Amino acid sequence: MATTFARQLLQWHIKNPRPLPWDGGPRDAYHIWVSEIIMQQTRIEQGGPYYLRFIKRFPTIKQLATAPIDEVLRYWQGLGYYSRARNLHKAAQIIVNDLGGVFPSTHEALMKLPGVGEYTAAAIASFAFNLPHPVVDGNVKRLLARFTGFTTSIDESSSHQKIVQLATQLMQEKYPAEFNQAIMNFGALVCTPKNPFCKTCPLSKKCYALNNNCVEDLPVRTKKKTNTLRYFHFLVLSWKGKILLHQRGGKDIWHGLYTPPILETKSTRKPSLKSFASEILVLTGTDKIQWVDSSDAIIQPLSHQTLHGRFYHIELLEKPGKPFPDYVWVSKRQMDDFPKPKMVVEGEI
Ligand code: SF4
Missing domain, CATH: 3.90.79.10 (Nucleoside Triphosphate Pyrophosphohydrolase)
Structure with a gap:
């Protein structure tokens, strides 16, 4: 199943490239990290200009680490979630001052940086270092819950690890960066929350939800957001x-x-x-x-x-x-x- 799933996803990805605002620019661990933190809170269309402005002012991790926090926050102005900017700055200082300016290159070491959780660590590990760690965001959870028939609530804390395991099994280890990009885009563009494009979906033959007529029931959610x-x-x-x-x-x-x-x-x-x-x-x-x-x-x-x-x-x-x-x-x-x-x-x- 893993091979077919990954192959079909990668084929879809090749046919449906999604141009990104930073295409053509440098894509090392530092640039990937900054873009991932910005994109956690906004859509690509909105976050792209913020990313480009931020990177123009702080083109290297050293320039970010040595900038005053007030200036970093000013470049974050309008994005919200300011603790992310503060953590970015703090982590840059740790890398420059304590790690000799060398970006950590394993999932475990990345997770030790302030503000870097499992998702961001997996994104940097796969996109920058080609390591087989799947990124699991809301889009990926929805897609995998439907495709595999995962009926536990995806809001349960235990579900996250189970979905990470599922994604790891389905991952094409040779191309982790492409697989991660493909699965996120596919979840966002094809297996959408409402009215997913099942009729043209390349995964439809093996999709549990479609074949069991329960696309609208998955993923299961329990927590209601209080406002x-x-x-x-x-x-x-x-x-x-x-x-x-x-x-x-x-x-x-x-x-x-x-x-x-x-x-x-x-x-x-x-x-x-x-x-x-x-x-x-x-x-x-x-x-x-x-x-x-x-x-x-x-x-x-x-x-x-x-x-x-x-x-x-x-x-x-x-x-x-x-x-x-x-x-x-x-x-x-x-x-x-x-x-x-x-x-x-x-x-x-
Ligand atoms: S068939 Fe429909 S529900 Fe299943 S993976 Fe494709 S888009 Fe999602």
Whole structure:
């Protein structure tokens, strides 16, 4: 079965090449790693320009390792999942400072890098070093669950390893890089979540789901994603042409990025004027203010939460006190130097 499956997949792959934004550019372990981390969170069409911009600024691992983290985050701005950029930077420093600049070349050693899980390690191991480790993403899980009749929920933690084993058995060991590219593309383009192209599918003869009339029932899923609604009220405080920004810390979203101070509420209802005034007093030491305007709501869905943001432009009428350590007054000209989340960029503060 392995040989037929792999052969048919590879034949399909040759007939259906998928041009990638980085085709023609360097494809060593460093470039593969960066593209894989970026593509984990976005579609190729959207992520391609980010990848090209990132690689232009940080063409080598050394240049990434020695760059300030704020600059790395700025080049990540708009992609979301900023912990991935921080891990990329941390791992680059480990490779340059502790491993003599040599990229780890085994699956096991790759997994030790911050932010490199089984999927990314398999992608680098196969694409850069031609090692037979299958990549198993959501597309691959769906395809294999249907093709082999895998009826355990793919959300169970034990399922992941079983599907990795299945993929390893089906893999064509001679061409692991091509096999991985083919199986991911096939899952994304042919064995699609809804209305898969079974009629023209080259795997249809041996496909369990098609031959047992249960394509729509596979893969089995159990976990329902919870979605939290969050309402952010951004205080865009200005004083003599400068705006107050806060570098976010803690374990919440946007760690390390800069935003105007935020008042968060549990509903769309605007905070009271009293809450605004007391927050401004704490932050700036003054409550002499003038309201300028407020924006329409901006809505941004993330994987487990949906953010609603509104920007309130407020001018201070007297000199503010010294800001807290993680706050900074920034002029319009300096604004681009500070990495900000997509919502704040769209808010055009
Ligand atoms: S026959 Fe249909 S369900 Fe089976 S692998 Fe092909 S596209 Fe997927």
